[in-house]
Amino acid sequence: MSIIKLHDLNFTPFISEKELSEIVSSLVKKVSMDLDPNEIPIFIGILNGSFLFAADFIRKYTHNCEVSFVKLSSYQGTSSTDVVHELIGINEDITGRTIVILEDIIDTGTTLHKIYDSFKNKNIKQLKIATLFFKPDVYRKELPINYIGKNIEDKFIVGYGLDYNGLGRNLPAVYQLTTETN
Ligand code: IMP
Ligand code: MG
Numbered sequence: 001m002s003i004i005k006l007h008d009l010n011f012t013p014f015i016s017e018k019e020l021s022e023i024v025s026s027l028v029k030k031v032s033m034d035l036d037p038n039e040i041p042i043f044i045g046i047l048n049g050s051f052l053f054a055a056d057f058i059r060k061y062t063h064n065c066e067v068s069f070v071k072l073s074s075y076q077g078t079s080s081t082d083v084v085h086e087l088i089g090i091n092e093d094i095t096g097r098t099i100v101i102l103e104d105i106i107d108t109g110t111t112l113h114k115i116y117d118s119f120k121n122k123n124i125k126q127l128k129i130a131t132l133f134f135k136p137d138v139y140r141k142e143l144p145i146n147y148i149g150k151n152i153e154d155k156f157i158v159g160y161g162l163d164y165n166g167l168g169r170n171l172p173a174v175y176q177l178t179t180e181t182n
Contacts, residue, residue: 002182003178003180003181003182004171004175006158006164006165006167006168007164007165007167009078009164009177010177010178010179010180010181011157011158011159011164011168011175011176011177011178012175012176012178012180013173013175013176014157014173014174014175014176015150015160015173015174016173017172017173020056020160020173020174021056023132023149023150024053024056024057024060024132024149025060026149027057027130027132027147027149028057028060028061030147031061031100031128031130031147032061032062032063034128034146035063035098035100036098037063039098040063040064040065040066041065041066041097041098041099041100042065042066042067042068042092042094042097042098042099042100043057043058043061043065043066043067043068043100043102044067044068044069044070044090044099044100044101044102045067045068045069045070045102046069046070046071046072046101046102046103046104046111046115047069047070047071047072047087047088048071048073048161048163048169049103049104049105049161049162049163049169050102050103050104050132050161051069051161051169052160052161052169053102053104053132053160053161054067054069054102057102057130066092068090068092069088070086070088070089070090070115070118071086071087071088072084072085072086072087072111072114072115073085073087074110074111074114077164077165078156078164078177080107080108080110080111081110082110084110084111084113084114086114086118089118090118094119094122094124095122095123095124096123096124096125097124097125098124098125098126098128099119099124099126099127099128100128100129100130101115101127101128101129101130102130103115103129103130103131103132104131104132104133104160104161104162105131105132105133105134105135105157105162106129106131106133106134106135106139106145107135107138107139108138108139108140108141109139109140109141109143110140110141112129112141112143112145113141113143115129116143128146128147129143129144129145129146129147130146130147130149131145131147131148131149132149132150132160133148133149133150133151133152133157134148134149134150134151134152135151135152135153135154136151137153137154138154155176155177156176156177157174157175157176157177158171158174158175158177159171159172159173159174159175160172160173160174162174
């Protein structure tokens with residue numbers, strides 16, 4: 001693997017497909033251990049970034065479950081903004097249900113705050129948060145994150161669902177922003 005270019009920026013290989021698969025498996029294992037096997041959880045992926053993570057997570061989950069998605073957006077270019085837009089909400093009746101949020105990456109926590117807000121008055125049984133990546137150095141909230149796949153440094157990444165201005169989501173591995181060129 002070598003450096004790739006998306007728009008004006010260069011990215012270097014950071015996390016391989018194999019490691020991604022191992023991270024997802026370990027998250028599934030941790031979440032499964034906490035859930036009551038007699039209860040059917042609803043996994044909710046946060047679009048767009050989490051579509052590949054959610055697909056792989058759900059395929060590795062071996063008990064009955066339901067799946068849904070919400071679409072939120074806070075990012076522009078390579079930095080987070082303070083305004084989160086809910087572009088597609090949840091239609092299902094989720095009263096009394098266990099919800100597990102599947103998020104691609106938690107950065108400042110602004111999006112997570114919006115998630116907690118949207119589920120606050122829905123009378124659900126419990127809300128759990130599972131994120132593939134977490135940037136602890138930039139997280140600004142006190143909100144609990146129940147499951148973290150991997151802590152990463154505060155550098156912009158793309159691939160496996162994550163984009164830079166629309167590009168890079170289809171990359172099967174994860175790449176990190178670099179100033180190096182080939
Ligand atoms: P937050 O609201 O600042 O926590 O940002 C969360 C959202 O921004 C994530 O769900 C991603 O969609 C996006 N995001 C955060 N960091 C990155 C990154 O390094 N690469 C691509 N997207 C990111
Ligand atoms: Mg996201």
